Amino acid sequence: MKFETLNAPVARLSESSPVTYCLGFSSPTVLDQPPSAPLETRSDRIGLEITPAMQEARGMDRILIQGGVPLRGEVEISGSKNSALPILAATLLTSEPCVIRHVPDLSDVRFMLDILSHLGAEVSQPDKNTVRIHARKVEGVAPYDLVRKMRASVCLLGPLLGRLKACKVSVPGGCVIGPRPIDLHIKGLNALGAEITVEEGYVVSHAKELHGTTLTLGGRHGSTVLGTDNVMMAAVLAQGTTVIENSACEPEVVDLADFLISMGARITGHGTPTITVHGVEKLHGSDYRVIADRIEAGTFLVAAAITKGDVTLKNISPQHLQSVLRFLEDSGFKVECKGNDVRISCNGATQAKDFATSPYPGFPTDMQAQMMTLMSVTPGVSVVTERVFPDRFMHVAEMQRMGAQIEMEGATAVVKGVDHLSAAPVMASDLRASAALVLAGLVAKGTTEILRVYHIDRGYEHIDDKLRKLGAKIERVSGGG
Numbered sequence: 001m002k003f004e005t006l007n008a009p010v011a012r013l014s015e016s017s018p019v020t021y022c023l024g025f026s027s028p029t030v031l032d033q034p035p036s037a038p039l040e041t042r043s044d045r046i047g048l049e050i051t052p053a054m055q056e057a058r059g060m061d062r063i064l065i066q067g068g069v070p071l072r073g074e075v076e077i078s079g080s081k082n083s084a085l086p087i088l089a090a091t092l093l094t095s096e097p098c099v100i101r102h103v104p105d106l107s108d109v110r111f112m113l114d115i116l117s118h119l120g121a122e123v124s125q126p127d128k129n130t131v132r133i134h135a136r137k138v139e140g141v142a143p144y145d146l147v148r149k150m151r152a153s154v155c156l157l158g159p160l161l162g163r164l165k166a167c168k169v170s171v172p173g174g175c176v177i178g179p180r181p182i183d184l185h186i187k188g189l190n191a192l193g194a195e196i197t198v199e200e201g202y203v204v205s206h207a208k209e210l211h212g213t214t215l216t217l218g219g220r221h222g223s224t225v226l227g228t229d230n231v232m233m234a235a236v237l238a239q240g241t242t243v244i245e246n247s248a249c250e251p252e253v254v255d256l257a258d259f260l261i262s263m264g265a266r267i268t269g270h271g272t273p274t275i276t277v278h279g280v281e282k283l284h285g286s287d288y289r290v291i292a293d294r295i296e297a298g299t300f301l302v303a304a305a306i307t308k309g310d311v312t313l314k315n316i317s318p319q320h321l322q323s324v325l326r327f328l329e330d331s332g333f334k335v336e337c338k339g340n341d342v343r344i345s346c347n348g349a350t351q352a353k354d355f356a357t358s359p360y361p362g363f364p365t366d367m368q369a370q371m372m373t374l375m376s377v378t379p380g381v382s383v384v385t386e387r388v389f390p391d392r393f394m395h396v397a398e399m400q401r402m403g404a405q406i407e408m409e410g411a412t413a414v415v416k417g418v419d420h421l422s423a424a425p426v427m428a429s430d431l432r433a434s435a436a437l438v439l440a441g442l443v444a445k446g447t448t449e450i451l452r453v454y455h456i457d458r459g460y461e462h463i464d465d466k467l468r469k470l471g472a473k474i475e476r477v478s479g480g481g
């Protein structure tokens, strides 16, 4: 769909200036100047700063959204990114071929496949959501140039150590959502008998043998998802029995455990805080389907809720989203679960509510930014506390630029629901912060321009196409266009 199909004021503007018309402000009444006026002049006139970073970001893909359309219809939820990444890494544990289905078509997945190829695995994609990996032979060095693109590549440590008993994985770089230490990963792998040092930017690990033991992975902010994954993947080929206490209970950890079991691993207790792994000598190939992405599902629930629409999510696991569904219901939205489908609609008053993130089954940190956006236009005051990544508030400043009333104090945000948000050029900073901006754009008055959308493409499969099918007025403008 081209933007010409958008409503009258925008369409009129687009006739004279197909790109610059919608850079932040679609309404001629707001701008009070000819539609062909250059972008900078328009933004300057109403006091918005267009920074050099924004100018540079306009050379890349960006998303334009004209807000105010209630979303309606059905949406198919993709496979889980955070399941798929460690599952793909786990295919290194066997020399037999594995077929992984329902893999989301995302840049993070492509980064992981590049790394697996680099490590020597044969990788092919019979179709866009199916990956075949055959790691007949594996190299043990994952270099910085590949690893730096995706923090989740730290989950190569466990399978490489399990298979080769030695590896060298570049330490992943910093992250805008806050510090991402790997001390618990190292502690867990140490307990299995691996010697680990950090040298010249690499985690260097080796072990004569890995042997089972009882270890604990709890940290200051609760359990660790990828840390649990790493220890579990190393322990499946260790000698004896490993008991992981304070293990993460996230559905993605359970999915990885189920995949490992399908390869012949002996694991019990996954989904509880104590996982037991009985080491086996060898794993075999497997054909496995990844679970649905609960965070993508949650994001679409908020998209429906924020536009006061009526949307059914197909083929998800509602039990993975209990905290989010309960929160939406308590805020006044109507939620109906039927088998693997969830319908959300809005036919009454809604009210702001407080929430705090915590490890599963608590409210997911990966839904904090999106739910905060909903609260920013819901009547009342919501106190939002981030307990998993206390610095994960990159979205706040951009939302404030769109008129959200949010006050920060440490890891707590006080959000006062406003009558409306107004469109602005905004900059995506990380995956979930970007999703929050898309949601803000769906409800804002005017046309929002979201820059640096490569962050969104890391974790949402064709989000613009899916939203458009639900009626959203959204367009992707390719780099330089």
Ligand code: EPU
Pocket (backbone or CB within 6 Å): 081, 082, 083, 085, 152, 179, 180, 181, 182, 183, 184, 185, 186, 219, 220, 221, 222, 223, 224, 225, 226, 227, 248, 252, 365, 366, 388, 389, 390, 431, 432, 459
């Ligand atoms: N932590 C430590 N030491 C460690 C590991 C973690 O102190 O060795 C702390 C972290 O700093 C954080 C908390 O423990 O405060 C939880 O971090 P966790 O290790 O669970 O995060 P992760 O495994 O690195 C995964 C997801 C994240 C998601 C978190 C929390 C993947 C690929 N990533 O990260 O997803 O936010 O669990 O649920 O599974 C996203 O998808 O946008 C995303 C960031």
